[in-house]
Amino acid sequence: MKDRVKPLEGVRNFRDFGGYEGAEGARIRHGKLYRSGHFGEASDNDLAAIDLLTITLQADLRRPDERERHGDKWPVRGVNRLYSDLGRETDAPHVNFLKQVAVDAEASKGWMRDYYKNAPYRPALVETYTAWFDHLANLHEDEAALVNCAAGKDRTGILCALTHHALGVSMDEIFHDYELTNEAAQVADRLPEAREYFNTMLEKAYEDEVYRPFLGVERQFLEAAVASIEEQSGNIDTYLTSTLGVDDTKRAVIRKKLLV
Template identity: 30%
Template structure:
C-alpha cells in the first residue's frame, strides 16, 4: 500500500506529460455533432501489447449527431453505447444512437449535479470542489461495474462507445479505470485524460464565456471546463486510501477476476 501511495504521489508531482505521444491523427473521430469523440486505441501496455484501435470510443454527449455522423459510427461497428449522464441530462438531450446499437444508462453519482452547480456563483476557484467530486467512491460500483460487464460481453465484431455530457469527468474516470485494467501505465492514462483539454479547446472557451455571463467567476469557470491531473489523482488516491490499491478496487468493487482481466486484455489489446 505504501509503495502504491508513493507511486501515485510521484506521478502527481513529477510526471512530465508528453501529449504529443498520445495525440494520433487516427485518434479523433470526425463527427460534427459531438465533441471530445476519440478512439482509445494505440496505447502501449506494460506487457508490451497495445490497446486495439476501433474497439472502444469515448465522447461527450451525442444528442446532436448528424445522419452522416451516425453512418460513420455504423461503419465503425459501434453497437453498444454506455451513457453516464443523469436522468435530467438524458431527458434534455437524448442520445442519437447508431443503427441497432444497444443502450445502457448508468446515472449513479450524477443525481445532484444541478444543486452542485448552484454553488458556483459563490466560489472564487473550483479546484477543491472538483477534487472532492473526483474523490467520491460510494457510487463507483453502480456506475462502472456494469460498464466493465458490458465490455466483457462485447462480440469481437463490434465496438463500444461510452460518454457523459462533456466526455471529460465521468467518462475520464471510466477511461482511466479501463486503461488501468488493460495494463496501460499510469503516465499514459493521465496523458489520455488531459487530452480533453485539447479536444475540447474551442468548446471550453465557449463554456467559460457562458458561465461568466451567468455570474460565475472566470477562474471557477476555467476550473470546471477543463481537466487537471490533480482531479484524476483525487480518484486514484481515494481508491488507494479505501482499497489499498487500484488492483484491489477492480477485484472487489468491479468484481473483475483474474480470468475477467485476462479476457479484457485478450479482447481489447494485441
C-alpha cells in the same frame, strides 16, 4: 492526437482510446474503444460516421435528468446501452456550486477534486462501471465499445483510466490520454463562450479560469480519484475486484479480446 480524435460536428471530445501499450508489451487494438461527450446535438453526418465504427456497446454515464435534458440522437440500432437510473438531480451539481456568492478558480479546482474523490464510489457510477466491464468481457471480435457522459471528461475519464489499468497501461499513458481532453474538446477556444453563457445564466462576472475546470481536465483531478481509491480500497486492483467485480479471470478475458 490526430489519429485518435474523430472531429464530429455536434459531439464533443470523440476519440479512440485504444493503441496504448498494455500488459506484457501488447497493445490495445485501435477501433475497439471510444470515448466522447453526449449525443444530444449529433448531426446526421455524425451519426453516419459513428455508424461505420461497429459500436455495439455504450456505457452512458449521465444522470437520468441529464439524459432527459440533453436528449439523445444515438445509439444507432443494435447498440446495447448501459446506464443507471440512480442519482437524479434538479440542477447540475457544478451549477449549484457556481451559484454561491463568490467563487474563484481555486475554489472551482477544489470542487472538482472533491467530485473525483467521491465519484468512484457513487452507486450510479459503480452500477454502470460494473456493467461496462461485464459486457467488455463478452465483446465480439468485430465489435467496438464506447463510454460517454455529458462532456466525456470526468466520469468518462475515470472509467477510461480504470479500463486502461485493467489492460495493463502505465499510469503515465493513462494520464496522457486523460489530459488529451483539453485539446480534443478545444477547451481554450471554448472558454470565452462558456464564460459568457454561465455569467449570463448565473448573473455573475467570473473570469475564464473559474470555468476552466468544468470544461477541461487537470492531472490533479484524476490523481484525487486514484488517491481516494487507494485510501478506501487499498489500490486500483483491489477496487476493480471488490467494487466492480473485475477479478483475475475477467481481466484475462478482457485482455485477450482487446490486446494484440
